[in-house]
Amino acid sequence: MSATTSTTRPGGRSARVRAAVHRAVVEFLAENPAEALTLPLIATRAGVHPTTLYRRWGSVAELMADVASSRFSGDIVVPDTGSLREDLRRWASDVATDLADPDVLAIMRAAIGSSPDGGCACTADRHAQLTAILDRERSRGGTAPETAHAADVLLGPLYYRAIFAGQPADPGWTTELVDTLLK
Numbered sequence: 001m002s003a004t005t006s007t008t009r010p011g012g013r014s015a016r017v018r019a020a021v022h023r024a025v026v027e028f029l030a031e032n033p034a035e036a037l038t039l040p041l042i043a044t045r046a047g048v049h050p051t052t053l054y055r056r057w058g059s060v061a062e063l064m065a066d067v068a069s070s071r072f073s074g075d076i077v078v079p080d081t082g083s084l085r086e087d088l089r090r091w092a093s094d095v096a097t098d099l100a101d102p103d104v105l106a107i108m109r110a111a112i113g114s115s116p117d118g119g120c121a122c123t124a125d126r127h128a129q130l131t132a133i134l135d136r137e138r139s140r141g142g143t144a145p146e147t148a149h150a151a152d153v154l155l156g157p158l159y160y161r162a163i164f165a166g167q168p169a170d171p172g173w174t175t176e177l178v179d180t181l182l183k
Contacts, residue, residue: 017046017056018066020046020047020048021042021043021046021048021053021063022066022067022070022071023046024042024046025037025067025107026067026103026106026107027045028041028042028045029106029107030102030106034106034109034113034114035113037060037064038060039053039054039057039059039060039063040053042063060114061114061115061117061118064107064110064115065111065114065115065117065118065120065121067107067111068107068108068118068121068122069121069124071107072121072122072123072124072125072126073125076091076094076125076126076129078132078133079091079133080136082140084133084134084137084142084144084182085179085182087136087137088150088178088181088182089175091129091130091133092154092158092174092175092177092178093171095154095155095158096158096162096168096169096170096171096173096174099158099162099169100162100168100169105162105163107122108122108162108163109163112163123151123159126151126155127147127151127155130147130150130151131147134147134150145181145182149181153180153181154177154178154181157169157177158174158177
């Protein structure tokens with residue numbers, strides 16, 4: 001019997017194309033307004049043919065949803081201090097720090113502006129993180145607010161300040177948000 005040598009590429013071409021396209025979007029948004037973003041411009045910047053983008057994403061809205069989902073998935077570790085209040089304080093502070101990044105804001109604004117569902121791509125992972133913190137508290141026998149209410153009290157103001165007001169969220173302010181939630 002002859003041995004067959006495997007020459008699989010780690011990640012493969014598809015992963016390289018996706019990474020190049022995502023990088024091209026982030027770079028483009030750092031230099032240009034979101035309204036100027038088109039699939040052909042991103043394809044050129046990424047070094048791929050425009051049909052690749054049309055085939056894979058179909059529209060700017062779908063591309064932005066993918067970039068936002070990728071960017072906001074798993075970038076913040078859910079703290080486990082043993083205290084709901086401290087977990088939420090650390091988490092809210094981490095979210096505020098992330099939202100202060102100009103590249104993050106550019107992606108969020110572009111995703112939100114690209115389609116009615118664009119905001120979901122920017123918040124889905126945050127909701128999952130918040131749910132994990134609250135569910136863990138319940139599993140320890142404690143009481144915790146519902147995720148929707150916690151998101152309204154914590155994420156609403158954090159995202160509003162970042163996207164619309166352009167104000168940084170200092171640690172004292174995020175602590176107050178958590179304290180308001182847990183009153």
